Amino acid sequence: MSKVVSKPTVHDIARVARVSLATVDRVLNGRSGVREKTIDKVNDAIRELGYVRDRSAANLARQRQYSFTFVLPEGPSQFVDTIREALRDAYASQIADRVTLNVISVPTHDPHAIVRKLLSIDVSGLDGIALVVPETPQIRDLVARLKAAGVAVIALASDLPNSERDFFVGVDSVAAGRTSGLLMGKFAPDAGEILVVTNSMRARDSLERRLGFDQVMQTSFPHLKVLPTIESFDDPARMEELVYGMLIRKPRLLGLYSMGSGNLAVLRALRRSARSAELSVIVHELTPPTRAGLLSNEIDAVIAQNVGHLVRSALRVLRNLSDRLPIFEAQERIRIEIVMRENLHYPS
Amino acid sequence: MSKVVSKPTVHDIARVARVSLATVDRVLNGRSGVREKTIDKVNDAIRELGYVRDRSAANLARQRQYSFTFVLPEGPSQFVDTIREALRDAYASQIADRVTLNVISVPTHDPHAIVRKLLSIDVSGLDGIALVVPETPQIRDLVARLKAAGVAVIALASDLPNSERDFFVGVDSVAAGRTSGLLMGKFAPDAGEILVVTNSMRARDSLERRLGFDQVMQTSFPHLKVLPTIESFDDPARMEELVYGMLIRKPRLLGLYSMGSGNLAVLRALRRSARSAELSVIVHELTPPTRAGLLSNEIDAVIAQNVGHLVRSALRVLRNLSDRLPIFEAQERIRIEIVMRENLHYPS
DNA sequence: ATATAAATGAGGAACGTACCTCAAATCAAC
DNA sequence: GTTGATTTGAGGTACGTTCCTCATTTATAT
Known part of the structure; x- marks a missing residue:
């Protein structure tokens, strides 16, 4: 008007x-x-x-130029690939205006190697760094050193709560586990058992997801018995055999909750057992295999986080930290998404 | 490096x-x-x-200045209020850089009045318009007239498929209905009846949601009998009584699907009937009442669209249309979100 | 070779803000 | 009323791009 x-x-x-x-x-x-x-x-x-x-x-x-480095685990990982892609997308859009991005890969499980590699990067002129690494004493040390050098440090996807990191961009794993638990409870009506599997409970994420899952199960769905977590220790063959074994030996199994990666092996076991239809299957991370699992009705729900948001949020946060500006926390909260067959409308 | x-x-x-x-x-x-x-x-x-x-x-x-107008239905509506708020937020952020926004309200149900009001706006210098209005012949006419005047026209939230609108920003209502159906089927295990309610089936959204809901119910959950849609015609008291009556008279009711607004009345009826615990309740739109319903366990799931995305997408699309730039469709697809108690982590 | 058209160059103004210097004005304290 | 400090003004340059004009060079057709 x-x-x-x-x-x-x-x-x-x-x-x-x-x-x-x-x-x-x-x-x-x-x-x-x-x-x-x-x-x-x-x-x-x-x-x-x-x-x-x-x-x-x-x-x-202002001619402000930001220089940010993203540290991602090396090796094949759907999740990390998605982050890479999202970084490329962000770089092409206005969100990464006036920022120069560096992406470096570090060994996944060797904290010393991670620290060695990270110590080799040139900190002068670096404004911020986003870390996707497991928390270890060595990493905590490194974070402290980066902070001392005046670099903004954020934990991405997986938190480093006991370090001096400035911010964590990612979802609350306990809440993600609780969401899975709620869904599982609603899906599995009768009394029965729930199988929980992951790569390794040493990973904070899996621990916290299990914690949240159990919280909801115990308080809201006591008729369901959650079995002890099965760990594959990053061995797909082992995962498949363990899951298959349980599927064969446990007739009262009503649900399967996969907290980590390795969903391909889980799906193979499920297929071999031919019990797919009677089980409610909930897994984490939307990847090509889990997407296919949704479409084939072998997976009932995927708990996901939007990696595009994750990356854009990380960039915003790093920028604000560099300028010593406040962070609008509500905007940076990453949603826990529930994806099922009918709302699987993501760009492939 | x-x-x-x-x-x-x-x-x-x-x-x-x-x-x-x-x-x-x-x-x-x-x-x-x-x-x-x-x-x-x-x-x-x-x-x-x-x-x-x-x-x-x-x-x-470039000194490009965009002038956009958003046309929203007047009267109290949580959904429209949320759009207003999202517009304000967008205006404060970089997404609305170089755009001047006008928001005008039009009567909700009177197509002639809508057209009259819209004809009064100054089209010269207007680059684009986003319409949140029901589709009628008068509106289709108006869209054609706006297009002829060189104004980009998009339908927002609710499509105008038979008009000359350039683009639709919103969710696919059929898919939203299918998602609700899938959830309902998974939640309601035994044979039983499902109650479906809305304001009015004259609204395209409700029609399409019902269509999608029925598709999934018939093919995947034939043990559930979906009752004919109950309409309240925008009368909360009527809605409450109708729903309450059904809850009393239909002991085999296992689920309740509310496709439109008026969820406050639905919740009141549910509370009066004291059957909340035995029913799976799925509603649309995340608003203060539905949010409260999730927290009180009276609502099991809310099917929502992220209004922030909706508005930002609309602005991007309008901008690209004005510049005759292509639209990256995948980016503008609005997600169908499933919100339950445990992933209700939206900024209040 | 000439006429004509097409392609390229050189240069400059503008957009709105940030940031700088130096001078001038205003204020506070005595 | 003077001194010294604080506040304000005037003016400029810079950022990287867009868009403009006009002159000049190069290619094409005859």
């Missing part, structure tokens, strides 16, 4: 507030040496005009 | 390609009058340097 004239600029503020451009600039950018009264005059003019800073012009003038 | 020098600019391209700045500009902005060979030289240089256009500078120089 309102007529559009053309956005007010700093010049307009100066005119309306009857001060100079320099003063407007001082107020706008919080520089010192301006009387309270003058600040008010300027702010009044800003409000009166409905002025909003032109971000494009500001960024251009 | 790679050293950061400082981003290459158009000047660098010109230097490396051994052409003038003007030529680089012509190539970069697809202007005519450049030989194929020269275009290649420039593109080679761009690739060699890894040049990426500085969006801030480009936007600033």
Whole structure:
């Protein structure tokens, strides 16, 4: 309804507030040496005009360049591949405006090797770093060292709660486990047993997911008996045999909850047992195999996090940390998504 | 790992390609009058340097101002309020850079009044319009008229498939209904009846949701009998009584699917009947009442769309339409979200 | 070789903000 | 009323791109 004239600029503020451009600039950018009264005059003019800073012009003038490094585990992993892809996407969009990204890979399980590799990177000129690594004393040390060098540090996907990291971008694993538990409880009506599998309970994520899962199961679905976690220790063959064995030996099994990766092996075991139809299967992470599992009705629900959000959030957070700006926490909370066959509408 | 020098600019391209700045500009902005060979030289240089256009500078120089109008139904509606809020948020962020937004309210159910109000808006200088209105012949006419005046038109949340609208930003209602159906089927194990309620089946959304719901129910859960849709015609009291009556008279009821708004009345009826615990309740739209319903276990699942995404997507699409740029459809697909008690982690 | 058209170059202004310097004005304290 | 400190003003340059004009060079057709 309102007529559009053309956005007010700093010049307009100066005119309306009857001060100079320099003063407007001082107020706008919080520089010192301006009387309270003058600040008010300027702010009044800003409000009166409905002025909003032109971000494009500001960024251009500021010439701020951010240099961020993402540290990802090496080796084949659907999840990490997705992060890589999301980083590429983000880089092409405005979210990564004025940032230079570096992505480096580190060995997955050797903390010393991780630290060695990370110590070799040039910290000068580096504004922030996002770590996707397991928490170990060596990593905690490293985080402290990075912080001391003035680098913003965030944990991505998997938290480093006992380190000095500035922020964690990712989902609350306990809540993710609780969500799985709630779904499992609703899916499995009668009394019976639930099988829980993962790569390794040494991983914090799996521990926390199990914790959340059990919380809900115990309080809301006591008729379901959750069996001890089966671990494959990153061996797909072992995973398949263990799961298959349980499927054969436990006739009262009503559900299967896979907390880690290795879902391909789980699916193979399920297929061999021919018990797929009678079991409710819930797994984590939306990947090509789990997507296929949803479509084939072998998986009932996938608990996922949107990796695009994860990456964009990480970039926003790193940027704000670098500029010592506050972080709008609510915006950075990564949703726990429930994906089933009918709402599987993600771009493939 | 790679050293950061400082981003290459158009000047660098010109230097490396051994052409003038003007030529680089012509190539970069697809202007005519450049030989194929020269275009290649420039593109080679761009690739060699890894040049990426500085969006801030480009936007600033281009001085493109977008003027968009959002047309929302008036009257109290949680959903519309959320859109309003999301628009405000978007306006404060970079997504609405260089756009001036107008929001106008129109009567909800009177197509003539809507058209009258919309005809009164000044089309000159308007780049695009987003419509949240029901489809009627009058609206289709209006869309055609707006298109003829050179205004980009998108349907928001609710599609106008038989009009000349350029794009639809929202979820596929049939898929949303299918998702609800799948959830309901998984939640309700035994044979029994499912109650379906809405404001009005005249609304396309409700029709399509019911269609999707029935598809899944019939093919996957034939043991469940879906009752005819109950309509409240926007009368909460009527809704409450109708639902309450069914709850009393139908002992075999296992589930309740609410496709439209008016969930407050549905919840009241449910509470009065004291049958909440035995029923699986699935509703649409995450609003304060449905959020409360999730927390109190009266609602089992909410099918929602992320209104923030909806609005940001609308702005992106309108912008691209105005610039006659292609739309990246996969990015604009709005997800159907399944929200339950344990993944209800939205900012309140 | 000439006429004509097409392609390219050179240069500059503009966008709105940030940030700088130096001078001038205003204020506070005595 | 003077001194010294604080506040304000005036003016400029820079950021990287877009878009413009006009001159010049190069290619094409005759």
